[in-house]
Amino acid sequence: MSGPGLRVVVIGSGSAGRPGADRHRRLGRFPSIPGLAGTPYWTSTEALTAETIPQRLAVIGGSVVALELAQAFVRLGSRVTLLARSTLLSREDAALGEGLAEILRAEGLDLRLHSVPQRVAHVGGRFRLTLADGMLESEALLVATGRRANTAALGLQTVGLETDAEGRIAVDAHLRTGVDWIHAAGDCTALPQYMYVAAAAGTRAAINMTGGDASLDLAAMPASTSRRCQPRPRGDASLDLAAMPAVVFTDPQVATVGLSEQQAKARGLEAESRTLSLDNVPRALANFDTRGFVKLVAERGSGRLLGAQILAAEAGEMIQSAALALAAGMTVDDLAGRLFPYLTMVEGLKLCAQTFSRDVSPLSCCAG
Incomplete structure (x- = not known):
């Protein structure tokens, strides 16, 4: 990426990884587990395109994707063990994770909280996970601990655009970055990783890069305790997160x-x-x-x-x-x-x- 000759750029590179020799480094926020990087583990991409149902599936993760896919494979007939570093949905109200855990266990999911493998190996077509309380074997391993922003290959540093430790680009309410001619939207930023947020941010970035003035309200809560809906000014395309x-x-x-x-x-x-x-x-x-x-x-x-x-x-x-x-x-x-x-x-x-x-x-x- 270079600046000369470019009037304005919108970066929307997302967070999906690409296969290759550096697959493990690029695909997500993975736990530092010895042996994991050299194994044919699944991300959500491989899990959703698998052509066979593994007899046993181990899942590392305790949030959205891990839970959705773990339950799906239980219902497809796999014996699923889910290993969560903390509790389920640990960023949400504790009652949600507790209630869902009880339901998933009743459905047959082997749920192990506060458990992270000490080592992973892949031998003879099977995964061997060393745990604090013993060994776990499975035919497939799904690692669902988050995705990394897909910005490593863009050369952002050549134009003075910095990212955080997870590769995410900082943007303001107008989707502007630290470089005045670059906007960014979607999973490559620190915005919530939802399709509808990415779409709304992309629309507003496009409006702003063409001379408009649309904002994305990043406030965590309305400031006023007496807030009520008010008619929006014509042309105001702000989004209240x-x-x-x-x-x-x-x-x-x-x-x-x-x-x-x-x-x-x-x-x-x-x-x-x-x-x-x-x-x-x-x-x-x-x-x-x-x-x-x-x-x-x-x-x-x-x-x-x-x-x-x-x-x-x-x-x-x-x-x-x-x-x-x-x-x-x-x-x-x-x-x-x-x-x-x-x-x-x-x-x-x-x-x-x-x-x-x-x-x-x-x-x-x-x-x-």
Whole structure:
């Protein structure tokens, strides 16, 4: 990459690795495990294109991709052992990982928390993982501990553009980098690694590189405690990541938006929460599936909604209502007073909001 003759550039190189001799170095944030680099381990790419189902599969990782693929291979018939360095979904509310762990174990997943292999070997077509408490063998090994930004081969240093330790490019709210004629978007930056965030960032980068002025709101939470939706000025294409929903496609799904109670308190907010088990949601009872819960986090005193965490089969369909409520600056009383159609899972949001001021367990249906 070089500057002369270029008016403006957008970098969108993503985080997908490319096979080759330096595959291990380039593919992701891998644990430093002796022997791993020289073995034919899988990343998510190989796991999704595998033509056979391994009798035994070991998975290293405890976050989104590791959990989604581990459960998928259990259901395809593999005996799956998942090794997580910490707890499941350790960056989220602890109740989400704990609840999902119980469900996955019941489904047959051999889940081992706080466990990282001390050594990996591949002998006779099998993987041998040395653990603190013994040896684990498997026909396949999936390493799902994160992806590295795909920037190493771009020669960014030749134009004075630096990256962090994981190869990510720093950008501001307008997707500008430290070099005034270069913008960046997607997984090669430090933005959340979601397709919809990358698409929104790419759109705004394109607007800005052609003379527009579109921003990506990187604030973790709205600054005002009395925020409400206001009409946007014409031409304002900003994106507010404070209300960015995220979904883990396990079964049941995990969906979040905003802050957990712990995150809110860490930011100095007076926060409180309520958790509603799904046996209080009529549709969950009708579905004969009451696994999971709805949890809402609110600012103490004002009742302003700060975040939502959901563990439910339809969590991904439910979370957008919470995201809209968060973006609108609604309180839990606002949410509790809205009309939600009866016998839908999203009614669980209303019921959970009502628990801030009443006991909903005696209700038979149609919470008012």
